[in-house]
Amino acid sequence: MQTSKLAKGLKGSEIIKIAGEVNALKAQGEIIYNQTIGDFDASIFPIPQELKSEIVSAYNNNQTNYPAANGMEVLRESVSSYLSQNLGLDYSKNEILISGGARPLIYAIYQTILDLEDTVLYPVPSWNNDAYTYLARNNAVIIETKPENKFMPSVDDIKPHIQNVNLIALCSPLNPTGTTFDKQTLTEISQLVVDENKRRAEVNMKPLYVLYDQIYWQLTYGSTVHYNPVDLVPEMREYTIFVDGISKAFAATGVRVGWAFGPSHLINKMKAMLSHIGAWAPKAEQMATASYLNQTEAVSTYLDHIKSELDFRLNRFYDGFKKLKSEGFPVNAIEPEAALYLTVQFDLIGKTTSTGKTLSTIQEVTSYLLTDAKLAIVPFYAFGTSKDSNWFRLSVGTSKKEEISTVFELLKQALTDLS
Numbered sequence: 001m002q003t004s005k006l007a008k009g010l011k012g013s014e015i016i017k018i019a020g021e022v023n024a025l026k027a028q029g030e031i032i033y034n035q036t037i038g039d040f041d042a043s044i045f046p047i048p049q050e051l052k053s054e055i056v057s058a059y060n061n062n063q064t065n066y067p068a069a070n071g072m073e074v075l076r077e078s079v080s081s082y083l084s085q086n087l088g089l090d091y092s093k094n095e096i097l098i099s100g101g102a103r104p105l106i107y108a109i110y111q112t113i114l115d116l117e118d119t120v121l122y123p124v125p126s127w128n129n130d131a132y133t134y135l136a137r138n139n140a141v142i143i144e145t146k147p148e149n150k151f152m153p154s155v156d157d158i159k160p161h162i163q164n165v166n167l168i169a170l171c172s173p174l175n176p177t178g179t180t181f182d183k184q185t186l187t188e189i190s191q192l193v194v195d196e197n198k199r200r201a202e203v204n205m206k207p208l209y210v211l212y213d214q215i216y217w218q219l220t221y222g223s224t225v226h227y228n229p230v231d232l233v234p235e236m237r238e239y240t241i242f243v244d245g246i247s248k249a250f251a252a253t254g255v256r257v258g259w260a261f262g263p264s265h266l267i268n269k270m271k272a273m274l275s276h277i278g279a280w281a282p283k284a285e286q287m288a289t290a291s292y293l294n295q296t297e298a299v300s301t302y303l304d305h306i307k308s309e310l311d312f313r314l315n316r317f318y319d320g321f322k323k324l325k326s327e328g329f330p331v332n333a334i335e336p337e338a339a340l341y342l343t344v345q346f347d348l349i350g351k352t353t354s355t356g357k358t359l360s361t362i363q364e365v366t367s368y369l370l371t372d373a374k375l376a377i378v379p380f381y382a383f384g385t386s387k388d389s390n391w392f393r394l395s396v397g398t399s400k401k402e403e404i405s406t407v408f409e410l411l412k413q414a415l416t417d418l419s
Contacts, residue, residue: 004125010134015136015384018366020085022376023125028191033407034376034398038127038340041398045309046250047303050295054288055255062283062289067283070271071098071259073260075290079259082293089230091261096340097271098286102215102243102258103128108270109241109260110136110210113167121161121339122169123153125383125391129169141165143387150179150334151343155188162196166206173212173220173338176383176393180220180337183227210240215258216339218249218303221311224337241266248339251306251397256280257289298373309338313396313404317342342351342394344377349390352416359418361402362387373414375407 015036046052070076083089099105110132114120121141123130133140139402141161145151148226152174170189172181181189190210197207212231217226229236245258258281260270281289293299301370314336321333321344330347348365353372354356357363362379369375380389 006135007347011131016381018184018370018376018378019032021367021370025370026234030374032370032374032376033410034035035394035396035405036376036378036394037398038255039366039397040251040340042251043385044400045306045397046253047250047255048085048292048298050302051246051252051255051288051292052251054291054297055285058284059285063284063287065283067098067286069275069280071096072290074284075257075286076259076289078293079261081263083107085167085296087231088230089228089261095261095267096261096262097267098257098259098281099274100256100258100279100281101247101253102213102245104274104277105243105258105260106132106211106213107135108273108279109209109243109266110167110275111273112139112266112269113241115166118165118166120167120169121158121165122384123151123157124385125151125380126169126171127175127383127388127391130384131144132169133191138166142384146390147334147343147345150337151177152179152181152185153189155192158189162192163199165208167209167211168193169211169213171200171215173214175216175339176341176378176380177334177343178339178341179334179335179343181227183225183232186227186229187232190229190236191413193229193239194233194235207239211243212240213243213412215245216244216248217244219307219310219340220338221307221314221336226338238263249303249306255285255289257285310396311336311398312399313342314342316401316404317344317394317396317399317407320404320411324408324412324415329412331415340395340397342396343391344394345391346393347386347390348418354417362390365390366392369411369414371418373407373411375411375414 022034025032076096080093116137119139120133123143123145143153143157145153220226229240241262243260246252318333321331324331330398332345334343335340348359366379378393380391381387
């Protein structure tokens with residue numbers, strides 16, 4: 001059967017491929033420590049009880065018909081207040097768009113801003129920008145970032161391309177690395193965009209916009225501070241479209257309530273686009289989220305709890321990798337800053353297994369860790385990097401505290417078995 005060229009050329013998810021291997025081993029009775037998925041085990045990280053109660057109440061109150069196309073007014077007002085109180089960002093209810101999670105919003109941003117063959121600049125590793133660029137039939141400028149910069153792009157990475165791109169897609173805290181922009185770097189990038197738009201205005205070119213995905217902004221640890229372009233360079237308000245929501249901070253990935261906010265003329269066009277797709281968050285969940293975000297004490301208590309639990313797991317894994325490195329094993333890790341991810345390195349290309357097989361590709365390294373260490377993690381090439389990058393994403397959202405020591409016992413043995 002023939003399909004469109006667009007459908008034919010769409011790449012499958014590398015994470016789903018790894019999940020298939022994990023499931024096959026589990027079916028054979030293997031115990032696998034699956035740290036691949038950017039989600040939460042709901043038995044370990046349930047959504048806030050207050051949010052759950054509000055959802056049940058909304059269904060009991062028959063809040064089950066079509067929601068407003070741009071989101072229920074009460075939720076947009078609640079989000080506006082939440083942004084003002086917690087980030088100092090002043091966006092009215094008419095500059096906010098609600099959707100069924102963050103994904104439709106990102107898709108709508110691409111489709112609203114970019115014409116066919118326009119160019120998107122995005123760093124790698126990063127989540128799904130390659131797919132969105134492909135679906136929007138755009139060109140890409142891809143910046144492969146460096147571990148010494150915590151895999152975050154710098155102004156020097158972006159500056160050579162600034163005049164030739166139409167959208168810059170940024171994410172902080174970053175999926176897959178769990179690292180963040182520092183204040184100076186994001187300020188420099190933001191000022192670069194403002195200066196470029198001044199140049200474009202003089203020659204009557206359409207503006208350069210920034211998609212700023214901050215879905216993990218509430219999950220920061222230690223001394224890490226979340227920064228955003230508009231707070232650092234106020235002129236960026238005209239050129240920044242934020243993506244945000246409840247999915248990560250409240251372990252509510254399946255509740256499907258996300259929001260974008262930015263210039264009203266873009267938000268209105270995104271609303272029209274998503275109205276045709278029907279990518280609305282369910283009305284009951286919207287009403288529940290509106291009520292929950294106004295419960296300041298409950299929100300604060302939940303965030304303190306989930307951050308403490310994630311921070312503990314991230315640092316236990318980080319300490320484990322530091323210990324392995326100190327013992328001479330070819331591994332490394334970047335100190336965690338945010339989200340639920342740890343960036344880890346396995347320098348195993350050229351190593352030989354106990355069965356005499358030489359590991360010659362990152363795919364083989366990934367499979368070896370899965371079959372011999374029982375550890376499932378995601379290589380950075382799944383997030384757009386070159387195939388020979390030996391860095392990986394380890395997610396702790398499904399991790400049980402009592403199992404972490406076992407993970408490292410198995411991992412140490414698997415590394416010891418290599419020669």
